Amino acid sequence: MAVNIPDVDVDVFAPEALANPFENYRIFRDTAPIVRLPKYDLYVMSRFADVQGALKNNMLFSSGSGVAMNDLMNKAIMGSTLFTDAPYHSELRAIVSRPLAPARLAELRQRLYSLAEELVEGLVAKGDFDAAAELAPFLPVTVVSELVGLPEEGRERMLIWASAVFNSFGPRGVERTEAAFPIMEEMVTYARSCTADRVKPGSWVAKLYEAAEAGELRPEQVGPVMGDYLGPSLDTTILATGSMIALFAQHPDQWDKLRASPSQIPNAINEAMRLEGPAQGFTRVLTDDFSVEDQRLNKGDRVLILFASANRDERHWEDPERFDITRRAAEQVGFGHGIHMCMGANLARLEMSAILSALIPRVERFELHGAERILNNVLRGYKSLKLTAHAVK
Numbered sequence: 001m002a003v004n005i006p007d008v009d010v011d012v013f014a015p016e017a018l019a020n021p022f023e024n025y026r027i028f029r030d031t032a033p034i035v036r037l038p039k040y041d042l043y044v045m046s047r048f049a050d051v052q053g054a055l056k057n058n059m060l061f062s063s064g065s066g067v068a069m070n071d072l073m074n075k076a077i078m079g080s081t082l083f084t085d086a087p088y089h090s091e092l093r094a095i096v097s098r099p100l101a102p103a104r105l106a107e108l109r110q111r112l113y114s115l116a117e118e119l120v121e122g123l124v125a126k127g128d129f130d131a132a133a134e135l136a137p138f139l140p141v142t143v144v145s146e147l148v149g150l151p152e153e154g155r156e157r158m159l160i161w162a163s164a165v166f167n168s169f170g171p172r173g174v175e176r177t178e179a180a181f182p183i184m185e186e187m188v189t190y191a192r193s194c195t196a197d198r199v200k201p202g203s204w205v206a207k208l209y210e211a212a213e214a215g216e217l218r219p220e221q222v223g224p225v226m227g228d229y230l231g232p233s234l235d236t237t238i239l240a241t242g243s244m245i246a247l248f249a250q251h252p253d254q255w256d257k258l259r260a261s262p263s264q265i266p267n268a269i270n271e272a273m274r275l276e277g278p279a280q281g282f283t284r285v286l287t288d289d290f291s292v293e294d295q296r297l298n299k300g301d302r303v304l305i306l307f308a309s310a311n312r313d314e315r316h317w318e319d320p321e322r323f324d325i326t327r328r329a330a331e332q333v334g335f336g337h338g339i340h341m342c343m344g345a346n347l348a349r350l351e352m353s354a355i356l357s358a359l360i361p362r363v364e365r366f367e368l369h370g371a372e373r374i375l376n377n378v379l380r381g382y383k384s385l386k387l388t389a390h391a392v393k
Contacts (some may be wrong), residue, residue: 002297005043005297006032006035006036007035007036008028009037009038010027010037011037011039012024012037013171013174018376018380019375021380025309026312028309029047029314033050033292033295034297042069043302044303045306046306046313047313047315048310048315051333055336055340058085058338060287060288061284062285062286063084063085063282063284067282067284068282068283069304070168070169079221080227081093081096081228082228096228102346105346108143108347112139112143113358115354116139116355116357121362124362124389124391127388128386129389130384132385133385135241136385137234139237139355140234141159148204148205149205150190150194150199157186157187157190158234159234159238161184162235163235163376164180165180165230166279166376166377167179168181168377170377191223191227194226205229239278239382240272240277240348240381241355243272243275243382244272247275247323248366249366249367249385250323252366258360262357264326265353267329268356269349269352270329270330273329274311274334275321275323277308277332277333278334278379279378280378280379281305281306281307281309282304282305282378283305285302307336362391364393365390366387366390368387369386371385371386372384
């Protein structure tokens with residue numbers, strides 16, 4: 001049995017905890033390297049050094065038994081890249097990530113920047129807009145969903161499905177988890193209908209079918225792997241972009257710094273991901289016994305690895321609650337770490353960079369009028385972000 005694992009009796013999936021999770025994360029970090037949530041019988045790892053070490057040690061902290069917090073979803077989505085271990089993971093990732101290779105993204109760069117310029121120019125002329133609804137989703141929905149290449153019929157449900165995917169990762173008994181399962185079934189039914197003759201020629205999904213024809217994938221693998229494009233390419237980037245804009249609205253001094261030095265855009269994105277990365281964490285299963293300090297977990301134990309807590313760990317980051325675009329934030333684990341680092345991270349960075357590059361010469365400051373958070377078992381971000389963009393005179 002596990003040794004010296006203290007219980008922390010909080011419900012991290014209660015609405016108020018999801019809306020503002022960081023005080024609970026601090027309690028976890030201050031209590032011990034690993035704590036247990038008795039309501040869900042779930043172990044939690046929250047400190048930066050331990051989280052980074054677990055993500056790096058993918059053979060001990062396995063994804064092959066799934067990364068959700070319930071067995072139903074871990075069985076249902078088995079076969080996607082997120083739910084595999086090396087060496088198979090590396091082989092599968094090499095196929096799925098082909099559209100995201102640097103050369104492919106370089107081809108896409110000009111289109112994304114041009115579209116971002118056009119979008120931002122219109123929004124700034126309007127003055128008042130909802131950045132969560134009108135700005136953040138634009139590039140993922142108009143460009144990325146087209147690149148994925150799914151049939152038009154049903155594609156308008158992609159954002160709903162993406163949110164449900166992450167909600168379905170929560171523990172059983174949580175209302176959001178249970179409500180997500182029927183929506184997941186709808187998505188699976190749609191994915192099964194996306195046969196090779198129905199997807200856009202030359203698209204990302206079409207390339208999966210080509211890989212199957214070439215013998216690189218088994219035909220039955222195309223469906224599960226298709227899911228790697230449905231959720232992560234949309235929700236996470238949209239929420240990360242919205243949260244980034246909110247941070248600049250809340251910290252006008254940092255917006256001034258970025259406008260004065262646009263070369264800081266890559267670091268600003270890292271710092272925004274550190275403070276407000278959309279994915280809070282995923283679970284892993286131990287393939288052997290594991291000890292840290294005087295604590296021990298056993299082979300087969302499932303552990304929730306909290307990326308978002310690690311990114312605010314006082315043991316690693318100086319003044320971690322402060323948003324500082326000059327901070328050396330490249331170590332942030334908002335995109336994950338190790339072999340399971342987000343495949344779409346470079347595409348997300350490109351989209352976020354395009355938005356910032358379009359905003360910098362046009363917006364002097366943002367004035368935030370109101371914000372509403374989403375409530376999701378895994379994701380964090382904004383449902384609504386109403387602001388005024390004060391144009392450069």
